[in-house]
Amino acid sequence: MNLAVIASRAQLGIQAPPVHIEVHLANGLPSFAMVGLPEAAVKESRDRVRAALQTSGFDFPARRITVNLAPADLPKDGGRFDLGIALGILAASGQIPMASIQNSEFLGELGLTGELRPVRGVLPAAMAAHQAGRTLVLPRGDADEAVLVEDVDVIAAGHLLEVCGHLCGEAPLGSHPRRPEGTDETHAAGMPDLADVRGQPQSRRALEAAASGAHHLLMIGPPGTGKTMLASRLPGLLPPMSETEALETAALHAISQHGIDTRQWRTRPFRAPHHTASGVALVGGGSRPRPGEISLAHNGILFLDEMAEFDRRVLDVLREPLETGQITISRAAHQAEFPARFQLVAAMNPCPQGYDCDLGPQCRCTPEQRRRQRGRISAPLLDRIDVCIEVPRLPRDLLMESSPAPESSATVRARVLRCRDGQLQRQGCLNAALCGRELERLTELSPANRRLLEQAMDRFRLSARSYHRILRVARTLADMDEQETIQQAHLMEALSYRAMDRWRQDTGG
Known part of the structure; x- marks a missing residue:
């Protein structure tokens, strides 16, 4: 007999082929052979299935009994x-109807008592089952993840007997219901509020x-000035992901080591790896490539706190x-390509001296200290960051005064959504993705503004x-002010967001 299973697709990559399980019974001495490059956990299924x-x-x-896991060259x-x-x-032994398994996909780990236990990588399996027009039968603990795929038919069970009763028509199981989606307000609820950040008007504007x-953002300033606070409030300013974006991101999390948190469905991811992370941890890898x-x-934010402490390589x-x-990860036996469209947000101290350094007139850092600190980040990487700002230390009076709270995330978020909607209606993408002729058309400058930009480039x-x-x-600044053309104020503000270029000029780098 031939039984199709999509589960391995989720573990080896989103585009991996489905696995067909072929079970053959023959006369002879009782034995249980399994072929098709099974690793140790798969081979041990003989004992779990028997029990x-x-x-x-x-x-x-x-x-x-011969079990063939096809294709044979896929581990x-x-x-x-x-x-x-x-x-x-x-x-194959005639204990359940052969026809009952023809239009379904099955995945799940069995306990020795026949209970079904959850497995990783269910979402890509559900996506593939939906595209193939087949029903997905899986453990009850995986059902909430599977029904994130719209219109997929999911049958959830807690025991092998429940699945067999359903296939034999004795106790049919209904389709697992899909959880209702939250509104835009519920997605933003519980996130840190921008109103907690006192002062820092330029930093709030840049955020x-x-x-x-x-746009990618780099914040430079001494410790305790609010760089991490600002970065952690960026997710609360962004709209929830679309259905397509959410499926792409969730599928990547499904094949990772930690799986999916269904409570965060459509919430943009905010990843903040420690500065001791390796290159493989960032971009992915391993003998069987996994996403980093x-x-x-993907479709969210990568926050690198203490960016200068990361290894330059x-x-x-x-x-x-x-x-x-x-990102394409190539190994001798495998090659995997993972999407990685993320917004980079980073924070760093201006020099190792810490509290005594604020990049202002009182800065005690030597030019050599600044040069070494800047050298921790390569020029080609800095060149790819759109907005680079200085986050100065707040005056004590401003920090302690009980003035009215600044704008909340909800207020700023409404403006952000309006601005992003205008960009999508005008060009079909956000401004950070503009390129080629579309960029030239939408950013045409007046002769005076062009001369200003040329002077800045030379300097x-x-x-x-x-x-x-x-x-x-x-x-983007023009869109925030609802202007059709870029004005001189917008261009000068954009030039002011090049703190690292000014720093390089001042230190002679």
């Missing part, structure tokens, strides 16, 4: 094939601009994904990439 069938009251055939891992193997044996145009932090932040692995929005030795990023940020 589950016997304790559930089924006959385990005393014949020669198989995990316990998700248990349910398919068990049902294949029951169908709003980064949210409005999906940049892919887990680790940071440089971000350069290509920041441009292409994807700060800006690259062509920096030139285009300045134009994108200026376009």
